[in-house]
Amino acid sequence: MNLEMPTMETGSISLAITGSGGSGAVTAGLILLEAAAKSGLYGLMMRSAGPQIRGGESLSLLRLAGSPVACMDDHFDLLLGLDWHNAGRFAQEIPLHASSLILSDPAIGAIPDTFTAGGAVVRGLTFKDRAARVDGGRLNMVAVGTAGALCGLPQDMLALAADEILKAKGPGVVEAATACVAQGYALATEHDVPATKPTHSTLARWNISGNEACGLGALRGGVRFVAAYPITPATDILEWLGPRLEQLGGLLVQAEDELASINMVIGASYGGVPALTATSGPGLSLMQEGLGLAVASEIPVVVIDVTRGGPSTGIPTKPEQSDLNVALYGMHGDAPHLVLAPLDVRDCAFTTQWAVRLAEHLQTAAIVLSDQSLGQTRAVTDPAKLPGIPLQRVTEPSPASDYRRYALTADGVSPMTLPGTKGGMYTADGLEHDAFGIPSSLAADHHQQLDKRRRKIEAFDFGSDWAELRGDGKLCLICWGSSSGATFEAGERLLADGIAIRVIALRLLAPLRSDALAQALAGVEKVWVVEQNHSGQLYHYLRSYGVLPEDAHSLAKPGPIPLRPGEIIEAVKHG
Amino acid sequence: MQAKMSTPALQARDYKSGVKPIWCPGCGHFAVLAAITRSLAYLELPREEVALISGIGCSSRLPAYVDSYGFHGLHGRALPLATGLKVARPDLNVLVTGGDGDGFSIGGNHFLHACRRNIDLTYVVMDNRVYGMTKGQASPTTAPDWAASKMTPHGTGVRRFQPAAIALAAGATFIARGYSGDPKGMTRILAEAIRHPGFSFVHVLSPCVTFRPDQRSWKTEVHPFPADAGNDPVEAARRIHADDGMGLGIIHAESLPVWPARQETETTLAAIEKEFLV
Numbered sequence: 001m002n003l004e005m006p007t008m009e010t011g012s013i014s015l016a017i018t019g020s021g022g023s024g025a026v027t028a029g030l031i032l033l034e035a036a037a038k039s040g041l042y043g044l045m046m047r048s049a050g051p052q053i054r055g056g057e058s059l060s061l062l063r064l065a066g067s068p069v070a071c072m073d074d075h076f077d078l079l080l081g082l083d084w085h086n087a088g089r090f091a092q093e094i095p096l097h098a099s100s101l102i103l104s105d106p107a108i109g110a111i112p113d114t115f116t117a118g119g120a121v122v123r124g125l126t127f128k129d130r131a132a133r134v135d136g137g138r139l140n141m142v143a144v145g146t147a148g149a150l151c152g153l154p155q156d157m158l159a160l161a162a163d164e165i166l167k168a169k170g171p172g173v174v175e176a177a178t179a180c181v182a183q184g185y186a187l188a189t190e191h192d193v194p195a196t197k198p199t200h201s202t203l204a205r206w207n208i209s210g211n212e213a214c215g216l217g218a219l220r221g222g223v224r225f226v227a228a229y230p231i232t233p234a235t236d237i238l239e240w241l242g243p244r245l246e247q248l249g250g251l252l253v254q255a256e257d258e259l260a261s262i263n264m265v266i267g268a269s270y271g272g273v274p275a276l277t278a279t280s281g282p283g284l285s286l287m288q289e290g291l292g293l294a295v296a297s298e299i300p301v302v303v304i305d306v307t308r309g310g311p312s313t314g315i316p317t318k319p320e321q322s323d324l325n326v327a328l329y330g331m332h333g334d335a336p337h338l339v340l341a342p343l344d345v346r347d348c349a350f351t352t353q354w355a356v357r358l359a360e361h362l363q364t365a366a367i368v369l370s371d372q373s374l375g376q377t378r379a380v381t382d383p384a385k386l387p388g389i390p391l392q393r394v395t396e397p398s399p400a401s402d403y404r405r406y407a408l409t410a411d412g413v414s415p416m417t418l419p420g421t422k423g424g425m426y427t428a429d430g431l432e433h434d435a436f437g438i439p440s441s442l443a444a445d446h447h448q449q450l451d452k453r454r455r456k457i458e459a460f461d462f463g464s465d466w467a468e469l470r471g472d473g474k475l476c477l478i479c480w481g482s483s484s485g486a487t488f489e490a491g492e493r494l495l496a497d498g499i500a501i502r503v504i505a506l507r508l509l510a511p512l513r514s515d516a517l518a519q520a521l522a523g524v525e526k527v528w529v530v531e532q533n534h535s536g537q538l539y540h541y542l543r544s545y546g547v548l549p550e551d552a553h554s555l556a557k558p559g560p561i562p563l564r565p566g567e568i569i570e571a572v573k574h575g
Numbered sequence: 576m577q578a579k580m581s582t583p584a585l586q587a588r589d590y591k592s593g594v595k596p597i598w599c600p601g602c603g604h605f606a607v608l609a610a611i612t613r614s615l616a617y618l619e620l621p622r623e624e625v626a627l628i629s630g631i632g633c634s635s636r637l638p639a640y641v642d643s644y645g646f647h648g649l650h651g652r653a654l655p656l657a658t659g660l661k662v663a664r665p666d667l668n669v670l671v672t673g674g675d676g677d678g679f680s681i682g683g684n685h686f687l688h689a690c691r692r693n694i695d696l697t698y699v700v701m702d703n704r705v706y707g708m709t710k711g712q713a714s715p716t717t718a719p720d721w722a723a724s725k726m727t728p729h730g731t732g733v734r735r736f737q738p739a740a741i742a743l744a745a746g747a748t749f750i751a752r753g754y755s756g757d758p759k760g761m762t763r764i765l766a767e768a769i770r771h772p773g774f775s776f777v778h779v780l781s782p783c784v785t786f787r788p789d790q791r792s793w794k795t796e797v798h799p800f801p802a803d804a805g806n807d808p809v810e811a812a813r814r815i816h817a818d819d820g821m822g823l824g825i826i827h828a829e830s831l832p833v834w835p836a837r838q839e840t841e842t843t844l845a846a847i848e849k850e851f852l853v
């Protein structure tokens with residue numbers, strides 16, 4: 001029997017692992033990803049689960065490659081069934097092609113028709129029997145051995161990864177797992193697996209999730225105070241930050257709600273400590289009034305919105321890019337602020353760090369739009385890059401006797417005294433105020449302060465990080481945040497097909513660098529705006545600035561299934 | 576100590592900012608402002624080490640009138656803002672001021688959680704049993720049959736919120752009641768409240784002369800709280816319920832660990848980044 005798999009050299013390998021209630025699909029995925037990392041590969045792992053709080057069906061989706069990958073592929077090459085109970089519900093998330101391979105032990109039950117209907121090759125393997133040969137052996141670890149061999153991962157790397165991930169469960173568990181991996185490996189070699197050799201990268205790489213990367217970016221940016229209320233899919237950021245903030249002398253406060261979170265963050269930042277909160281759509285809605293206060297009183301704050309399907313409670317465990325409008329327009333009044341979006345898992349660290357430093361320097365609110373597909377995806381990637389010039393909060397340590405907290409400066413940034421500074425006392429206010437901070441409803445004060453708050457953001461030189469630009473074709477794809485991974489890959493494939501293409505991935509959404517964008521669009525004849533929401537929120541935003549050609553197209557697809565490169569290519573070629 | 580002796584002690588008036596209050600002549604909030612500046616002078620707190628945080632309402636305008644750091648934030652959200660500031664800057668003396676609408680209605684949830692956290696804040700609520708700023712609607716402490724607001728022409732028909740009882744039930748470790756007609760007593764209470772380590776709640780009866788002229792009668796209705804403060808919450812509960820809500824003085828003072836407990840710094844960012852290395 002031949003278990004042929006595409007080799008790494010031809011691109012990447014995609015595999016899906018289905019399980020249910022404790023069958024270990026997630027653990028298997030984590031071990032394979034870490035083993036791939038240790039073998040010199042790059043990769044991604046997304047996970048999915050049914051609606052149950054515990055147990056129920058679960059799914060790991062992996063893509064392993066010799067170079068960095070930022071999205072899932074169009075199809076899965078390998079489907080590994082650990083348990084088929086309710087797995088049919090995942091059919092849409094696991095597209096297969098005619099030569100996909102399904103591996104499963106007939107002893108665990110029949111493969112749902114939905115997976116075999118497209119002609120995928122099915123192979124029955126004796127996972128269960130092999131696991132039974134090991135004291136304390138588990139089927140998922142046998143499957144890891146087989147899948148690892150198929151992907152060309154060395155057996156010792158699988159054993160190392162299993163040790164690392166299962167260590168906390170005790171030496172007995174690790175020992176049994178290692179023995180099962182060996183059983184699975186042997187099972188694969190018995191079936192003439194062509195030895196595929198991964199291309200090794202010897203560079204330092206990270207194994208990190210988007211939510212962890214956001215947390216790291218916050219710490220790198222100097223955040224030492226976080227207040228937040230738990231919400232899926234943002235909670236992991238908070239759970240990661242909680243202990244680490246304490247170890248660095250900071251604190252995470254679990255607030256009573258998001259109204260408290262944002263106001264606590266404003267208070268801490270007023271005191272001089274860079275502060276942040278993380279939430280998802282429902283929490284961002286509750287924070288709008290507080291964000292407006294930060295803008296008006298010119299206190300730096302950062303909110304990470306790990307977006308999920310909306311509106312209302314929506315689809316808490318699945319991605320969507322549908323909070324752009326509320327991030328841009330949610331505040332009442334004219335409230336200039338920053339909106340940024342990381343372009344991939346690794347970029348979550350850079351973008352969050354940059355957002356913190358920008359908010360600190362510009363004394364305003366920054367909203368970072370991550371989403372479930374970045375936050376809860378684990379990537380093996382190059383270490384995150386660091387922002388260029390360090391941006392500092394402009395403080396006033398020795399105020400003159402006529403100190404004005406909201407002085408009308410040329411660049412719009414007014415030096416801020418921190419509590420404790422002698423002679424710099426002022427009352428920060430959400431009421432409109434004059435340059436001293438004294439409440440005022442005079443037209444002149446209102447206009448001057450509005451101008452100043454706009455000026456400091458509009459006139460700031462954001463450098464080249466506002467977007468990532470690739471290619472110079474006359475056909476252009478514009479994307480933002482998490483839709484960038486699939487869009488970049490679609491661009492690469494189109495280019496390989498001889499279609500000259502340009503991709504513009506926006507990281508800074510507000511203030512829109514419309515001049516730079518117009519320049520980046522120079523010579524373009526056809527534009528597609530790619531995003532994961534129902535109404536084309538970026539498309540309409542860009543339209544309102546008049547930067548798009550008249551016949552620009554919108555490719556807006558709502559969640560919960562992540563965008564794939566193939567559907568972007570399809571739209572561009574035939575749309 | 577020496578530095579302190581070389582500068583002349585500040586008087587209460589030195590804590591006034593010079594910004595003219597927007598309050599109606601005769602408003603009870605003037606006396607609260609005076610008592611706050613007097614207690615700050617009495618405790619000799621350096622002005623730059625004091626922060627006054629408030630929400631929105633007539634009473635919440637107070638921080639701008641004090642020469643200290645301050646934040647006039649959102650309606651109902653003064654306590655969380657102050658909580659963030661105090662956690663970030665434990666060196667500051669943080670006072671929170673506001674009204675009964677601000678603190679017990681829109682900010683009611685934060686009131687409960689600030690009490691149970693026992694963070695070292697002093698919270699002064701100027702209760703006039705009405706929304707002054709929005710011109711005379713019922714508040715949570717308004718009697719159910721008060722029918723003077725067009726919005727509730729037959730009264731609210733809802734029982735009154737009991738600030739002291741609720742603060743006690745939520746875990747406040749210092750509870751007192753003052754009256755703007757008794758500035759001396761209020762100053763003494765405020766000084767004790769600021770000194771108290773942990774969350775101190777000062778409920779001040781502060782009449783609204785404009786929308787509640789009937790509150791002139793308060794001067795004959797107030798009386799000393801039936802007994803001196805104890806540290807037993809069960810006893811305090813009994814006394815609060817036996818009182819008519821007009822008893823003045825320190826009602827309850829209990830010593831409990833102050834939140835948050837401080838942790839020692841024990842790692843570096845570089846060490847944290849290493850976790851991700853393959």
Ligand SMILES: Cc1ncc(C[n+]2csc(CCOP(=O)(O)OP(=O)(O)O)c2C)c(N)n1
Nearest residue numbers: 631632633634650674675676677706707708
């Ligand atoms: C979110 C929000 N809702 C409503 C208001 C309007 N508002 C301003 S002050 C106030 C009530 C103030 O009453 P209280 O706190 O008792 O203070 P007082 O004016 O009586 O001193 C209200 C409802 C607001 N500013 N913000």
Ligand code: SF4
Nearest residue numbers: 599602633707783784
């Ligand atoms: S309306 Fe009432 S509470 Fe407001 S300032 Fe006037 S008297 Fe004071």
